[in-house]
Amino acid sequence: MSSSPVAGPVPTGPSSGSANGPSGQPAPDRHRGPGRSGRRVRPVPAHRPPAGSRRGPRRWIARYGTQYLAISPYYLIFSVFMLFPMLYTVYLAFQKWDGIGEMKFVGLDQFRFLWDDPVFWLSLRNTLVIWVLSTVPMLFMALVMAVLINSTRRLTAFYRVALFIPSITSLVAIAIFFGAIFSNNFGLINAVLKAMHLSAVPWLSNEWTIKLVIATLMTWQWTGYNAIIYLAGLQAIPSELYEAARMDGAGPTRMFFSITIPLLRPIILFTVVISTVTGLQSFTEPQVLFGSDASTNPNSGGPGRAGLTTLLYFYNQAFDYNDFGYAAAIVWAFFLLILLIVVINWRLVQGKERRP
Amino acid sequence: MDLSRRRFLQTAVLTAAAAGVTTACGGGSGKSGSKDSKDLKFWYWAGGLSDKVVADSKKHFSDVKLKTSVIGGDFKTKLLTGMKTAQTAPDITGIKGEDIASFLPNANRFLDLNSLGMDKLAPEYLSWKLKQATTQDGKVIGFPIDIGPCAVYYREDIFDQAGLPTDPAKVSAQLSTWDAYFDAGVELHKKVPKSFLINNIGAVFSMAVGQGTQRFIDEDNKFIGDQDHIRTAWTTAVKPYTLDIDAKINDNTWNAAISKGTVATGLGAAWYALDIQNAAPGTKGKWRVASLPSGPSNLGGSFLCLPATCANPELAFEVVKWILSPENQARGFADAALFPTSPAAYKLPELTGGDAFFGGQKTIDIFGPAAEKIPAAYEAPADAAVSAPYYSELTAIEAKGKDPEAAWKDAVSQAKQIAQRQGVK
Numbered sequence: 001m002s003s004s005p006v007a008g009p010v011p012t013g014p015s016s017g018s019a020n021g022p023s024g025q026p027a028p029d030r031h032r033g034p035g036r037s038g039r040r041v042r043p044v045p046a047h048r049p050p051a052g053s054r055r056g057p058r059r060w061i062a063r064y065g066t067q068y069l070a071i072s073p074y075y076l077i078f079s080v081f082m083l084f085p086m087l088y089t090v091y092l093a094f095q096k097w098d099g100i101g102e103m104k105f106v107g108l109d110q111f112r113f114l115w116d117d118p119v120f121w122l123s124l125r126n127t128l129v130i131w132v133l134s135t136v137p138m139l140f141m142a143l144v145m146a147v148l149i150n151s152t153r154r155l156t157a158f159y160r161v162a163l164f165i166p167s168i169t170s171l172v173a174i175a176i177f178f179g180a181i182f183s184n185n186f187g188l189i190n191a192v193l194k195a196m197h198l199s200a201v202p203w204l205s206n207e208w209t210i211k212l213v214i215a216t217l218m219t220w221q222w223t224g225y226n227a228i229i230y231l232a233g234l235q236a237i238p239s240e241l242y243e244a245a246r247m248d249g250a251g252p253t254r255m256f257f258s259i260t261i262p263l264l265r266p267i268i269l270f271t272v273v274i275s276t277v278t279g280l281q282s283f284t285e286p287q288v289l290f291g292s293d294a295s296t297n298p299n300s301g302g303p304g305r306a307g308l309t310t311l312l313y314f315y316n317q318a319f320d321y322n323d324f325g326y327a328a329a330i331v332w333a334f335f336l337l338i339l340l341i342v343v344i345n346w347r348l349v350q351g352k353e354r355r356p
Numbered sequence: 357m358d359l360s361r362r363r364f365l366q367t368a369v370l371t372a373a374a375a376g377v378t379t380a381c382g383g384g385s386g387k388s389g390s391k392d393s394k395d396l397k398f399w400y401w402a403g404g405l406s407d408k409v410v411a412d413s414k415k416h417f418s419d420v421k422l423k424t425s426v427i428g429g430d431f432k433t434k435l436l437t438g439m440k441t442a443q444t445a446p447d448i449t450g451i452k453g454e455d456i457a458s459f460l461p462n463a464n465r466f467l468d469l470n471s472l473g474m475d476k477l478a479p480e481y482l483s484w485k486l487k488q489a490t491t492q493d494g495k496v497i498g499f500p501i502d503i504g505p506c507a508v509y510y511r512e513d514i515f516d517q518a519g520l521p522t523d524p525a526k527v528s529a530q531l532s533t534w535d536a537y538f539d540a541g542v543e544l545h546k547k548v549p550k551s552f553l554i555n556n557i558g559a560v561f562s563m564a565v566g567q568g569t570q571r572f573i574d575e576d577n578k579f580i581g582d583q584d585h586i587r588t589a590w591t592t593a594v595k596p597y598t599l600d601i602d603a604k605i606n607d608n609t610w611n612a613a614i615s616k617g618t619v620a621t622g623l624g625a626a627w628y629a630l631d632i633q634n635a636a637p638g639t640k641g642k643w644r645v646a647s648l649p650s651g652p653s654n655l656g657g658s659f660l661c662l663p664a665t666c667a668n669p670e671l672a673f674e675v676v677k678w679i680l681s682p683e684n685q686a687r688g689f690a691d692a693a694l695f696p697t698s699p700a701a702y703k704l705p706e707l708t709g710g711d712a713f714f715g716g717q718k719t720i721d722i723f724g725p726a727a728e729k730i731p732a733a734y735e736a737p738a739d740a741a742v743s744a745p746y747y748s749e750l751t752a753i754e755a756k757g758k759d760p761e762a763a764w765k766d767a768v769s770q771a772k773q774i775a776q777r778q779g780v781k
Contacts, residue, residue: 098458098461098462100462101461101462113777118770119745183612184607184609185605185609185612186609186612202604204606204607205604205754206755206756207755207756289607289608295655297558297744297747300748300751303607303751303754303756304754304756304758305748305751306755306756320740320741321738321744322458323741326777
């Protein structure tokens, strides 16, 4: 999450740099290649071909070795801890494995089970509902907050720090805190409701309020983060536009919808994509809120499985019931779903960028 | 500049390579010797053993270098990962009661304790508990640490307010069946409206299933979760919900509920006492323990196992045997509420003394007889996975008022599907 805003807005930087390097440099090597094979026919100039053939790669290493060595830790760690496990889950999805015994090839059985598993479909529904419930208000509130902060001149540093703090707070701590606030019998909110002579709401046992609590938690954590991104975008909008609009008699609402929103569109789309990817991967929130350490039926996502997100279901199958093959199938099916949603997002981006 | 950079690179590469070689060698030499190492790695989790007994074992076996690690987080997952290679695997490890069945299909990854002398010790330990760690061909992979004989924990003061008996013997006599227990709950809730009988119906279900000799899968690896014994347990569990004496607590507010008297009784194993004491220290002296309605049941209780890669099986077994001797088990009960697996320990002063938290009640009078009468049920490796939908559907009844009959049908059909996925017939 933290690296994505950097990678997002400046995709051309690193890619253009690396494209120049290889394409510019191996060209002379390629010329030397056929020449070398031609020379091999003539045995006379014996000192040149071995020197030349060795000097090529050696010089290449001397020239670029350091750079590649410097970036290699990232790629090594990425390959060992990300790429390999990812590819391994593809393999696992076709096996039956309990994590310690022998693997058994089962073909497409795991995917067939997945198709027939009502709990998997329930987890997908839960994930999508929680995602919509959190992302829509989150991005809207972030935008409003960013505009408000952009218009003040006092305490701006404080506001920015305050907005950013939730996103760097431990998610587990937040979840425990929210659990206490929304607790059915002894929570702060229900205490306030009772004090106002209203009836208490069973936040953590009703099918819908469970999703609402999880979504509220996610909204609280990421609104400030998105507001900071919007704030950066707002400051790039030239103030002359607002001045001109004011001269023409536009009010703040009109300016917001006619200047701010259109000019912020690329940034809004960026945050939509990022919140899609992170919002669909909700896992810790329901895991901490609903008895993850119970000895019977752990990680089941709370009463009626209302908080069972797909990733929690994956975790439950892999690490509680050690059905690693099935868990791999779940996570790949889920990957396809995220990919689909991202492609839809991407198409929306393209469609909107072509129009003007 | 160029040269120094090259030298720097060479040094860096050489250092990295050297480091790699050393670790490879270091790892290899640790276990390459014969099986008589004096270094033993010992894994357990916080509260899994008495820390005092473990500390004493280091003094008692002064020639052994016992390296104990208290593993936090998901113990089973870390053990599965650790056992991938001989270098990282522990020589002695704890396995939780709910996980032992899932390790039995891979019994070859553990030493058969019978070959180390467990068969001679077996009569001193509870046979039904040993059976949980015994494969169908008779190998024993786990030395039982503790058990979880279950009982009804009740608030004496609330029972008194409701006009119910308060003396443990009388309560045990009156609440001898589930129906009598629920009747008392209705009476109690009528007199003390803020108090419910139980915290959730899943607890009743787990007790009722544990009272039988069969669970969800039988010894022939056949799914029996749709049969009468499970159906009866289900019907029993749903009753308090229909009688409205269920507090429906499925989140982490249990602590508050216990300390405020929202639940007047709790169904739990011997170690549940510790949970109550931690959650509600202010209720000291108000709790009592009575027998579980309709017969004894067990919940949890762990094992110590020796992975097949153990560096010194004889010595490791000696260590385990010493830590889990009846005398040390009694100390474990006093120190960490681990209920002994050896009936000989039940007569020792650590267990026969009164407990101030329970108003001086001698709780062994309830737990001791229960422990020896717990039915021996076959627990299949996939049992926990197959039982999951029953608990989820019970919470669905509580959370959204799902029709119990529809919930039963959904639970059975999901359990059947999981059984099929897990290779059960």
